[in-house]
Amino acid sequence: MKAIKEEIRIERAPVSKITEVDFNNLAFGSVYSDHMLVCDYKDGAWETPIITPYQPITLDPASKIFHYGQSIFEGMKAYKDSNGQIWLFRPLDNHKRFNISAKRLAIPEIPESHFIDGLTTLLRLEKDWVPTTAGSSLYIRPFMFASGKGFHASPADAYKFMVCFAPSGPYFSGKVKVLIEETYSRSANGGTGYAKAGGNYAGQFYPTQLAIAKGYNQVIWTDDNTHEFIEEAGAMNIFVRINDTLITAPVSDRILDGITRKSILTLAQDQGITTEIRKISVTEVVEAAQNGSLKEMFGAGTAAVISPITTFGFQGVDYDLPELQHSYATSLKKQITDIQYNRSEDKFGWRFKV
Structure with missing residues (x-):
């Protein structure tokens, strides 16, 4: 796996929200960690990912995601073992499928380095957000969408790749x-x-x-x-x-x-x-x-x-x-x-x- 040419820049959140979270009572996908990863595709190339505090994003009303639905995502989890070590499960398969989805929607494929290195760098920063309660895990949502502008029906010329985390409790579906x-x-x-x-x-x-x-x-x-x-x-x-x-x-x-x-x-x-x-x-x-x-x-x-x-x-x-x-x-x-x-x-x- 080729490494990202430039080091991922990290802008740390001034205050963590983690003390406000009840890790023994986590609903699925409704609480979000302190930081997120963002990477833009512009002028025919992917830029170096950056990590910023979790926050809203601003998009032009003409961004094509709103009009033609170029949007894909993955679902992953991070797990913490009894020694505090963090693990992923088959992440290379997620990256491969992510690019299969991208190709089908005429979205540029993202390099493995940006996907895996970006995700793991964010995980190391947010390691305390991986729950240790039995059955809990850190849900990982990589997603990508068209940020380029235009009302004409054609693929966008700019895209945004992001990764956000949500600590989640055991998923009990019941009957x-x-x-x-x-x-x-x-x-x-x-x-x-x-x-x-x-x-x-x-x-x-x-x-x-x-x-x-x-x-x-x-x-x-x-x-x-x-x-x-x-x-x-x-x-x-x-x-x-x-x-x-x-x-x-x-x-x-x-x-x-x-x-x-x-x-x-x-x-x-x-x-x-x-x-x-x-x-x-x-x-x-x-x-x-x-x-x-x-x-x-x-x-x-x-x-x-x-x-x-x-x-x-x-x-x-x-x-x-x-x-x-x-x-x-x-x-x-x-x-x-x-x-x-x-x-x-x-x-x-x-x-x-x-």
Whole structure:
């Protein structure tokens, strides 16, 4: 990895907000650390990142982010082990996916040095913001958007890359009841579904609100053409266990290549669990629920790691999943978090020391 040519300039906050934070009572993503990283793309090149106090940013009303939605982001976490050492989980995969998203939205790709060096420099400055309460972590939000001006429909000529931190408590999703979507689609063939583009998530909100009004927590998205195949659960990849086989949909230009998803597949295969990466029809899931072979369904993503689904609804009927004493979801979540918090061996090389 090439280092940044110039040293990252740090402008320290005059007073820290950390003494005002109750680290034993942290909501997800609602408290922000003292500093943020900012890096501008101008005149065809990325400038050296700078670290400044966390503060509002000023944009021209004609900035293209407001008009054409060139915006991408990543979701990551930093973990502190029992010795106070800070770790990241597969950050190079986040950087790679960030640039895949950038390319799809005609945004200039950011060098690995700016992404990783900038993020780790900010982490070392904000090390006291990484929580030590059990299950807590420092949520990391790298994002990039069009700051160049113009009402004409074309890519911007200037962009802003930023990283902000939010200490967050344990993510308990509780009992998750989901509705299999039959009308709306999260993404389409040839679209931006595989990118972490802001607009993908904005488009999910309305159908999700409709599901919530019916008594569900989230939506299971189906394919855009026939609505016959399940693809994602809310903003997470989805796994289905039928008997002892763990199944997930293949990634495509509609489905995000989730880092947690890849980790689950690797761990499951390593311990001899039969896995299948293939299309999963709604009919297959309903029939498995009816005949008792459907054992588990869960979402997989950075925030919750694994979020078990207890009930799914389809065409006016709710199907409850069994409560298992030894579930794949519980076992796999523990294995991943033990690696993330440096509590177990990492034979896959996923941990990244800060």
